């Protein structure tokens with residue numbers, strides 16, 4: 001039995017070279033064992049070449065990132081059989097091919113989760129900022145996806161930390177080094193980073209053998225979910241807000257927690273002077289775990305930009321923290337929360353208001369206005385004028401951005417959008433008034 005040792009769990013180049021040499025010298029899959037790390041033995045001398053279909057190369061480059069010890073041998077056996085003339089890729093019933101495809105599928109799902117779910121903390125460093133991301137991958141997806149993320153943010157200094165290792169980007173080179181087994185919370189991650197930063201960066205090295213990032217990026221994306229562009233940079237979240245967000249994830253005050261994927265708490269600076277309140281997380285927010293990242297959030301971002309409001313300076317949340325929906329086939333159709341649900345979740349909105357203490361609250365839509373004002377509100381009648389709360393905070397009512405998405409007529413849509421931007425401009429004027 002011949003033992004092939006690869007340098008790392010994602011030693012794509014090492015596996016390719018070994019597979020090529022072994023196929024060319026006629027070493028059968030059953031005569032091999034594969035291992036990672038340790039003493040390597042020289043590969044057999046091989047001359048010549050053979051053709052591997054692109055689809056199989058792409059499949060292997062993804063499946064090799066699966067956290068499964070059998071993957072190297074499995075992928076080698078596929079290459080071996082294709083080289084022997086089998087029309088393997090046309091045989092959907094082949095168990096080995098199915099297994100490799102399942103591996104690739106779970107890797108793609110994990111990569112997608114990494115690229116859409118990861119949050120970055122802004123950590124001061126050498127007069128600048130390093131963005132520190134934490135992710136616990138199910139598979140070995142760090143290397144290939146770090147390439148994609150730094151392409152998205154080429155000018156930033158950032159580190160992506162996982163239990164398998166960490167990737168560091170300083171604007172010119174991408175290096176890989178040791179990771180952190182477990183990060184209890186953002187505070188623990190930041191403390192670990194500050195304690196070990198110099199050693200971690202000193203020991204980090206280039207890794208030229210990782211699977212091609214393009215191969216991972218070829219993964220079909222769910223049309224419902226934003227891709228890499230949704231990785232958002234955040235200021236370090238306030239500890240008290242984070243603690244409350246964790247507590248809310250165990251909330252059972254109303255039945256909405258049950259079918260939803262997760263609680264979606266608000267986010268933004270804890271000293272924000274304005275808090276925007278929407279109705280509830282939507283389908284994408286429910287999956288991603290962050291407020292206003294779906295189509296309505298993108299509409300809101302656009303309007304805020306036009307009004308001169310930097311979203312990073314405001315706190316954004318919802319009146320109801322779990323997604324209410326009705327399943328329809330594979331789709332989940334939004335359902336407006338009932339008054340008792342809004343009232344039950346007012347507890348968490350009050351918790352956020354206590355932490356953030358905004359001067360102005362913006363109720364976007366009827367549910368948010370009902371939550372904040374404790375009564376039914378006709379948006380058309382009350383929008384745009386300040387409404388005083390008993391505790392001294394001022395509420396402004398406007399439409400929910402999802403309303404703009406639903407206006408069927410293009411001219412009416414443009415009018416409603418302009419009115420929304422006007423409301424936001426009025427709020428911005430107040431934000432900057434003193």
Ligand code: SF4
Pocket residue numbers: 248251252253254255256257263320321322341344345346348
């Ligand atoms: S919607 Fe609000 S009140 Fe209801 S379970 Fe979720 S967090 Fe609790």
